[in-house]
Amino acid sequence: MNKLVIxxxxxxxxxxxxxxxxxxxxxxxxxxxxxxxxxxxxxVWMISxxxxxxxxxxxxxxxxxxxxxxGPGDVSLDxxxxxxxxxxLWVHTHPWDAYWSVxxxxxxxxxxxxxxxxxxxxxxxxxxxxxxxxxxxxxxEGVSPLSRWTDEPCIPYGVQE
Numbered sequence: 001m002n003k004l005v006i007x008x009x010x011x012x013x014x015x016x017x018x019x020x021x022x023x024x025x026x027x028x029x030x031x032x033x034x035x036x037x038x039x040x041x042x043x044v045w046m047i048s049x050x051x052x053x054x055x056x057x058x059x060x061x062x063x064x065x066x067x068x069x070x071g072p073g074d075v076s077l078d079x080x081x082x083x084x085x086x087x088x089l090w091v092h093t094h095p096w097d098a099y100w101s102v103x104x105x106x107x108x109x110x111x112x113x114x115x116x117x118x119x120x121x122x123x124x125x126x127x128x129x130x131x132x133x134x135x136x137x138x139x140x141e142g143v144s145p146l147s148r149w150t151d152e153p154c155i156p157y158g159v160q161e
Contacts, residue, residue, distance in 0.1 A: 004027075004030050004031060004034060006031065006034050006035060006038070006040075010031075011031070011035070011040075011043045011046060011047070014027075014028070014031055014047060014050070015046055015047060015049075015050035016050075018047065018050040018051055019050055025069065028047065028051070028069070029067040029069070031047065032044055032047060032055060032057060032067045033057070033065040033067050035047070036057045036059070036065060036067075036091060037059075037065060041091070041119065041121050041126055041157060042121075042124070042157040044057065044091070044093065044121060045093050045121040045122065045123060048093035048121070049093075049095070049123070051069065052072055053069055053070050053071055053072055053075070054070040054071065054072075054073070054074055054075035054092055054093045054094065054095070055067060055068065055069050055070060055075055055092065055093050056068040056070065056075045056076070056077060056078075056090070056091070056092045057089075057090070057091040057092070058077070058080065058083065058087050058089070058090050058091075059087065059088045059089045060080075060083040060084045060085070060087055060088065061084040061085060061086055061087070061088065062084045063088070064082075064083065064084075066080040066083060070092075072095070073095065074103060075092050075093075076103075076107070077090060077092075077107050077111065085114055085135065086113070086114050086115065086116055086135040087111070087114060087115045087116065088116050088117065089115075089116065089117045089118070089119065090107075090111075090115050090117075090118045090119070091118070091119040091120075091121065092104075092119075092120055092121070093120070093121045093122075094120055094121065094122055096122060096123050097122045097123070097125075098120045098121055098122030098125050098126050098127040098154055099120065099122075099127060099154075100120065100127065100129070104118075104120060105146060108129070108131075108145070108146060108149055109144070109145040109146050110145075112131060112133050112139065112145035112146075112148050112149070113131060113133040113134065113135055113136070113137060113139070113148075114135065115131055116130065116131055116135070117129065117130050117131070118131075118149075122154070124156055124157060125154045125155060125156045125157065126154065126155060126157065127152065127153075127154045127155075128150075128152050128155065129149045129150050129151070129152060130149070130150045131148060131149055132148045132149070132150065133145075133148040
């Protein structure tokens, strides 16, 4: 089996092949996994956009990556069998703008302390948050889980490290 090498050209080709219905899901997931490992988030969004769906990308405590392909308006965080907590990073795409939707906020509340960072990708920007509740730490009674996540502005892809 050939090792997938990612170039700007290979991402463009992947998007063209997706639009023409040629690419297999396993190849798409492999490319999304590698792009995320390289923090090439704008290209992850490009592939998601070519697919016409949202995707979810999770890196677990062992640095293993899990990719799910959702539907046109949503993708849920489905903890993969075999993944190790805490999740270092959960990334998902939106069709155009990066923001924390009602579904996203429910997910962040439910997984507070189990995810260290989260990122939502839009067409030319992303929105990031960090969990302030350490893995294994209990939430104090009466404290909203959402209050334990940072509130950060959207950042254009070119500004990110």
